[in-house]
Amino acid sequence: MDNAIQSILKEFPLVILDGAFSTELERRGCDINDELWSAKILMEQPEMIGKVHADYFTAGADVAITASYQATIEGFMRRGMKKEEALSLIRLSVEIAKKERDEFWAHPENRTNRPKPVVAASVGPYGAFLADGSEYRGHYKIGECELCDFHAPRLKALIEAQPDILACETLPCLAEAKAIVAVLQAYKDMSAWISFSAKDEEHISSGEKILDCAAWLDQQNQVAAIGINCTAPQYVKSLIEIIRSQTNKPILVYPNSGEQYDATTKDWHGASAETSFADYTKQWYKAGARAIGGCCRTTPDDIRAIAKWARNK
Numbered sequence: 001m002d003n004a005i006q007s008i009l010k011e012f013p014l015v016i017l018d019g020a021f022s023t024e025l026e027r028r029g030c031d032i033n034d035e036l037w038s039a040k041i042l043m044e045q046p047e048m049i050g051k052v053h054a055d056y057f058t059a060g061a062d063v064a065i066t067a068s069y070q071a072t073i074e075g076f077m078r079r080g081m082k083k084e085e086a087l088s089l090i091r092l093s094v095e096i097a098k099k100e101r102d103e104f105w106a107h108p109e110n111r112t113n114r115p116k117p118v119v120a121a122s123v124g125p126y127g128a129f130l131a132d133g134s135e136y137r138g139h140y141k142i143g144e145c146e147l148c149d150f151h152a153p154r155l156k157a158l159i160e161a162q163p164d165i166l167a168c169e170t171l172p173c174l175a176e177a178k179a180i181v182a183v184l185q186a187y188k189d190m191s192a193w194i195s196f197s198a199k200d201e202e203h204i205s206s207g208e209k210i211l212d213c214a215a216w217l218d219q220q221n222q223v224a225a226i227g228i229n230c231t232a233p234q235y236v237k238s239l240i241e242i243i244r245s246q247t248n249k250p251i252l253v254y255p256n257s258g259e260q261y262d263a264t265t266k267d268w269h270g271a272s273a274e275t276s277f278a279d280y281t282k283q284w285y286k287a288g289a290r291a292i293g294g295c296c297r298t299t300p301d302d303i304r305a306i307a308k309w310a311r312n313k
C-alpha cells in the first residue's frame with residue numbers, strides 16, 4: 001500500500017517532520033497552561049494554529065502534525081461542549097493544517113527541492129487525555145478493548161477530515177498501539193505511523209521492549225512507519241538500531257530537545273544536552289531513521305537545521 005511517508009521517500013532520502021507545537025503557541029502569546037493543552041487554542045484561537053503550521057512549512061517541514069494531540073471528545077465535553085461540537089473541533093484541526101499546506105504550496109517559490117507537504121492527524125495517547133502524566137508510564141487501568149472504545153470516535157472524526165496519514169504518537173505501551181491498529185482496520189485506505197515514548201535505550205515507557213513492539217508492528221499492513229517521539233535524544237540512536245533489526249518499514253524519530261520534563265509540576269528544567277539537536281539528527285539518519293523532526297521544546301530553527309543538511313538549504 002502506498003502511503004504519504006513512502007511517497008516522499010521515493011523521491012527524497014529523508015522526510016522532515018515538524019517540531020513542537022505548544023512552545024510556538026506560547027511564544028506567540030497563547031496561554032496553554034491548561035489540561036487541554038493546544039486543543040484549547042483550537043477552540044479559542046484557531047488562526048494561531050495555522051500560523052504555527054506555516055512557520056514549520058517555511059522552516060522546511062514536509063509534514064504538519066495537527067493540533068489534535070489532546071483534542072478528545074471526552075475532554076471537550078468536560079468543558080461543557082456537545083459531542084457534535086467536539087467532533088467538529090477535532091475535524092477542524094485537520095482542516096486548518098490542510099488549508100495552510102495548500103496556501104503554502106500555491107506559491108511556486110515554495111516548491112524547490114522539496115515534496116508537497118503532507119498532513120498527519122495527531123492521535124495522542126489515552127494518558128494525554130487523563131492529563132496526569134500517565135502517558136509516560138503506560139500503566140493504564142483500562143485494557144485494550146476500552147482503549148479501542150476511547151480511540152474509535154476520534155479516529156473516525158479525524159479520518160472524515162481526510163488527512164494524508166495518522167500520527168499515533170507518544171504511545172506508552174504496545175496495548176495502545178494494538179488498539180489503534182484494530183480500530184484502523186475499518187478504514188483500509190488510511191495508514192498510520194506508530195510512535196512510542198521511551199524510558200531508556202531499549203524500553204518504551206511501559207517497560208516493554210521496543211524490539212517486541214517493532215516486531216509486532218512490522219506485520220501490520222496499515223502501519224506506514226515505526227518510531228520514537230517525546231523521548232530524551234540520548235536514547236534514540238540505540239532505539240533506531242533495535243527497530244531496524246525488526247523491520248524494513250521507515251523508522252521515524254522526533255525526540256525532545258534534551259531538557260527534562262517533570263510530569264508532576266508540568267514543567268521543564270535543565271539545560272539542553274551538550275550535543276546540538278542538529279548533530280543528533282545527523283546521527284539518527286546514519287543509524288537508519290528516515291523521518292526526523294522534533295517533539296517538546298524543539299523550534300522551527302531545529303527543523304531549519306535539518307533541512308539545511310538534508311536538502312542543502
Ligand SMILES: [Zn+2]
Pocket residue numbers: 229230231256295296
Ligand atoms: Zn513531546
